[in-house]
Amino acid sequence: MKKNGFIISMAIFVIALVVGFISMMSRVASPKKNVIKIGLCLYRFDDTFISNVRQEIEEYAKEYEKEHDVKINLEVVDARDNQNTQNHQVERFVSLDYDVLLINVVDRFAASNMIETAVGAKIPIVFFNRKPVDDDLNRADNIYYVGAGPKAAGIEQAKIIINAYNENPHSIDIDGDGVINYVLLEGEPSHQDSLVRTEWVIKTLQENNIPINKLNGAIGNWERAQGSALMEDFLNKYSNIDLVISNNDDMGLGAIDAIERANNITGIKVVGIDGTKEALEAINEGKLLGTIESDKKEYAKAVVEIAMYAIGKSELPEDIKFKLMENRTYDVGQIPRIK
Numbered sequence: 001m002k003k004n005g006f007i008i009s010m011a012i013f014v015i016a017l018v019v020g021f022i023s024m025m026s027r028v029a030s031p032k033k034n035v036i037k038i039g040l041c042l043y044r045f046d047d048t049f050i051s052n053v054r055q056e057i058e059e060y061a062k063e064y065e066k067e068h069d070v071k072i073n074l075e076v077v078d079a080r081d082n083q084n085t086q087n088h089q090v091e092r093f094v095s096l097d098y099d100v101l102l103i104n105v106v107d108r109f110a111a112s113n114m115i116e117t118a119v120g121a122k123i124p125i126v127f128f129n130r131k132p133v134d135d136d137l138n139r140a141d142n143i144y145y146v147g148a149g150p151k152a153a154g155i156e157q158a159k160i161i162i163n164a165y166n167e168n169p170h171s172i173d174i175d176g177d178g179v180i181n182y183v184l185l186e187g188e189p190s191h192q193d194s195l196v197r198t199e200w201v202i203k204t205l206q207e208n209n210i211p212i213n214k215l216n217g218a219i220g221n222w223e224r225a226q227g228s229a230l231m232e233d234f235l236n237k238y239s240n241i242d243l244v245i246s247n248n249d250d251m252g253l254g255a256i257d258a259i260e261r262a263n264n265i266t267g268i269k270v271v272g273i274d275g276t277k278e279a280l281e282a283i284n285e286g287k288l289l290g291t292i293e294s295d296k297k298e299y300a301k302a303v304v305e306i307a308m309y310a311i312g313k314s315e316l317p318e319d320i321k322f323k324l325m326e327n328r329t330y331d332v333g334q335i336p337r338i339k
Contacts, residue, residue, distance in 0.1 A: 035071045036100075038307065039093035041086055043106040043130060045078040047222060048250050049274045049294075050104060050129065056300035057102070064304055068314060083107045090114040094121045100307045101125045109190065111136045115143065124310035128303050131192050137327070142310055144324075146302045148294040148332040150193040153273050154200030156336050160271055160290035161201075161243070162208050173211075174242045174267045180210065182243040183234045184217030185227050185251040197247050197273060215241060220251040227254025235262055244270040249279035249291055256287050275337055283339050290338035302330045 040057065042050055054076065061072045075093075079086035083106040093101055094117050101118055103125055105111050111132035118125050124142035131137075131145055165172050165180070173180050187194035205212050215238050220226040227250065234241060235258060246252035252272035259265050272279055275293020282288035302320055309316045316324065324330050 035073055036308075036311070036313065037073045037096070037098040038075070039090070039098045039101045040074055040076040041079060041089055041093075041101065041103045041105075042076065043079050043086070043104050044081050048224075048276045048278060049222075049248065052276055052296050053129065053299050056296045057303055060297070060300040060304045064308065068308075070313070079106050081106055083110050087113050087117075090117055094118060094123060097121075098123065099311050102303055102307060103127050105130045105132055107190065108132050108192065112139075115139055119143070124307065126303055126307045126310065128299065134327075137329075141328070144306050144310065144328045144330070146299065146306065146330045146332065148299075148334050150196035151200050153193070153292045153294075153334055154197040155204050156292045156334060157197070157245070157271055157273055157290075158201045158204035158208070158210075160292075160336055160338060161205060161245075161269075162210055164269070164289060165210055172242055172269050175240060177240075178211055180212045180242045181215050181238070181240050182212055182245055183215050183231070183238075183241055185220045185230060185244065185246040185255060186217060187220065187222045187247040187251070189219055191222075194247050201245055212243075220246075220254070222248050222250055224250040224254040224257070227251030228257045229254075231255035231258035232261070235259070235265065241268055244268060246270065246272045248272055249274045249276045249288075252288060252291075253278060253282060256282065275335070280337060283337060286339060290336060293335045293337045295333045295335065299332050302332065306330065 040054070042054060044050065058074065061074050065072050077089045079089060086106050090101060090103070101123060103114065105127060108130050115125065115136055119140045119142070126144045126146060128146040131147055137143055137145055161172065170176055184198065186198055216234055218230045220230055227246065231244065231254065244252060244255045246255060249272035252270045255270050259268055269289040271289050272291040275291050279288055279291045283290065305317055305320050306324070308314045320330070
């Protein structure tokens with residue numbers, strides 16, 4: 001009887017050893033993936049272009065996970081166009097020891113608090129789309145910026161108008177009076193893209209001797225609804241509008257909404273910038289003359305790859321390294337889109 005008890009005890013002991021060994025080997029063979037925590041801070045979720053870029057960042061992060069066999073915890077937060085809210089979001093990410101922050105800043109002149117918080121914790125920042133002032137960007141070596149050059153966008157937008165005018169002046173000069181009467185829809189007054197896009201689209205048109213005359217202009221803050229309301233007001237004031245120059249696609253699409261509501265107005269051309277999905281559809285439908293498309297896939301790749309490089313997870317791909325300037329700024333490619 002004792003012998004049987006001994007055998008049973010030994011069997012249980014051996015089984016326990018085997019189970020423990022298998023469990024240990026399983027952990028060795030399948031180590032837990034390294035988790036990288038990324039905080040993605042957006043100035044507003046409902047900005048169409050930013051929403052498009054966000055989708056591409058999320059997709060590229062998944063690709064990076066597979067390629068590098070890591071786990072990325074990407075948390076996205078909406079500042080709702082409030083800088084204080086964004087400051088608190090950054091403070092929370094820092095307190096939770098996130099590895100890197102991707103920030104689409106609300107107020108480009110008020111990034112210093114977020115920078116101090118992150119830099120103090122040695123957490124890199126990749127700003128994108130809305131560029132902080134140079135003094136803030138130069139405060140540490142682990143601060144980067146990814147964006148599409150507004151000067152190039154303004155010049156390329158002007159070329160769409162120039163090419164259309166040179167091909168057929170009456171396609172833009174509706175009444176044939178020898179002058180293109182235009183209205184201007186501008187983005188946020190403090191945003192570098194608004195200021196530089198406006199400057200260079202007008203300057204390029206003038207340098208190419210395109211006969212333009214500004215009827216009016218107003219701030220639409222990048223929003224379709226505001227672009228629509230402003231255009232409705234312009235249509236009530238002026239009967240000779242030939243062209244709408246918009247700093248972005250959403251305001252331009254809003255202008256088209258107002259034109260369509262007016263029913264009896266035809267021929268007014270609209271140009272935008274960003275290359276949003278909605279804008280490209282409007283071009284295909286013949287509603288939008290053209291746009292300048294920022295390469296959103298390149299945007300996402302640059303943001304994610306630079307972030308991973310900043311925390312030492314991987315080297316920069318050659319195409320990213322080639323375009324990353326000495327001041328840690330990356331310029332995203334832009335492509336004119338017309339029907």
